[in-house]
Every structure is written in structure tokens, then in C-alpha cells.
Amino acid sequence: MTIHRRTPDRVDTTLLRRAFGAFATGVTVVTVGGDTPHGMTANSFTSVSLDPPLVLVCVGRDAVMHRALTENGHFAVSVLGAHQEPVARHFADRRRPLGQAQFDSTDWRPGPNTGAPLIAGAMAHFECGLWRSYDGGDHSIFIGNLLSLDRAGDQDALLFLHGQFRRLIPYRNEMTA
Ligand SMILES: Cc1cc2nc3c(=O)[nH]c(=O)nc-3n(C[C@H](O)[C@H](O)[C@H](O)COP(=O)(O)O)c2cc1C
Numbered sequence: 001m002t003i004h005r006r007t008p009d010r011v012d013t014t015l016l017r018r019a020f021g022a023f024a025t026g027v028t029v030v031t032v033g034g035d036t037p038h039g040m041t042a043n044s045f046t047s048v049s050l051d052p053p054l055v056l057v058c059v060g061r062d063a064v065m066h067r068a069l070t071e072n073g074h075f076a077v078s079v080l081g082a083h084q085e086p087v088a089r090h091f092a093d094r095r096r097p098l099g100q101a102q103f104d105s106t107d108w109r110p111g112p113n114t115g116a117p118l119i120a121g122a123m124a125h126f127e128c129g130l131w132r133s134y135d136g137g138d139h140s141i142f143i144g145n146l147l148s149l150d151r152a153g154d155q156d157a158l159l160f161l162h163g164q165f166r167r168l169i170p171y172r173n174e175m176t177a
Contacts, residue, residue, distance in 0.1 A: 024161040027080045029091045030057050030065060032072040033115030036099045040065040041092035043160045044139075045077055053146035055126055058139040064098065069130065069142055076116035079124040082156040082167045087119060113147040124151040
């Protein structure tokens with residue numbers, strides 16, 4: 001095992017990315033509505049608080065989403081199912097069209113409280129008001145207070161690990177394989 005002891009200003013960026021990538025996550029699409037709707041794939045989504053109900057997402061300062069979310073003041077989060085890898089790839093692709101056109105290839109409906117696009121077929125949707133934002137280095141940490149939620153059945157989640165999309169393999173099957 002290699003143990004790296006380095007001061008923070010000398011961290012190897014490649015090593016840091018790989019180490020962060022060892023933390024398996026789900027995958028979401030964060031959206032804002034309004035005249036120029038926008039969507040962005042994000043795996044930094046985290047539940048924060050039950051009372052009051054709060055969630056967070058970290059958005060890169062150079063992302064189009066950073067400005068869109070700050071200006072709009074509301075956002076929605078669609079938690080993607082295992083079958084939605086193409087959706088995740090689309091909303092992570094910097095070459096996708098901006099504005100309404102980026103949603104043309106995706107089924108969605110406007111959130112009742114925010115107008116933010118809710119991605120069809122997702123495992124859960126959260127509509128949020130922007131509650132607080134914090135400096136997070138090259139990202140901002142946006143905390144949202146919950147305005148509405150809905151949840152589909154217990155489908156399999158889309159996962160992200162080691163820089164790749166993954167699916168769950170049920171533990172029991174793995175043991176008997
Ligand atoms: C699985 C996955 C997760 C991602 N998670 C985040 C994230 O949490 N925050 C972020 O700022 N970018 C994240 N990205 C990168 C953005 O989706 C990507 O840079 C996107 O093109 C930015 O869109 P925008 O600049 O048009 O808003 C992620 C990308 C992938 C593939």
C-alpha cells in the first residue's frame with residue numbers, strides 16, 4: 001500500500017481525482033427552469049437534514065449551472081435509475097445545446113413548484129428553493145430547502161465509481177455466482 005503524506009498545496013491532482021472517485025455515488029440531473037432552462041449531471045447530491053428537509057449539491061464555479069442556479073433561486077434534482085446512463089452522459093456533455101433545446105432528447109415535465117424540468121423515469125424528484133450557498137473552493141455548495149418530492153418504486157440506481165457508470169449487482173447473487 002502506498003501512503004501519501006503531502007501538504008495540501010502539493011496534492012497530486014490525478015491522485016486526488018482517483019481517490020475522490022473511490023467513493024461510489026448515485027447520479028442525478030440538477031435542473032433549473034425559467035426562460036432559459038438548464039440541466040447538469042451531478043453526483044455531489046447529498047441529503048443534509050430531515051427537519052427542516054434540506055439537500056445539497058456542489059456546482060463548479062465555471063459551470064453554466066452555477067450562474068443559472070444562482071440567478072434562478074430554485075432547482076430540481078432527478079435521481080437517475082440504472083437505465084438512464086444516456087441521460088447522465090447527455091447532461092454532462094459540454095457540447096450539448098444550451099437552453100430549452102438541451103431537453104429535446106429527454107422526456108421531462110415541469111416541476112409544479114419551480115417549473116424546473118423533472119426527468120421522466122427517474123427514481124425520485126426533489127424540488128428546492130435555494131436556502132444557502134457556501135464557498136467550496138472551485139465549487140459552490142448550494143443547499144436547497146425541499147418544496148416537493150416524489151418517488152418511484154425501488155428500481156436499481158445508476159452508480160458512478162472510479163470515473164465510470166456502474167450498476168448494482170445484488171450481493172446475494174454475487175455470493176452464489
Ligand atoms: C457522473 C458525473 C457527475 C458529475 N457531478 C458533478 C457535480 O456534482 N458538480 C459539478 O459541478 N459537475 C459535475 N459533473 C460535471 C458536469 O456534469 C459537466 O461539467 C457539465 O457539462 C457542466 O454543465 P454546464 O457547464 O453546462 O452547467 C459531473 C459529471 C459526471 C459525468
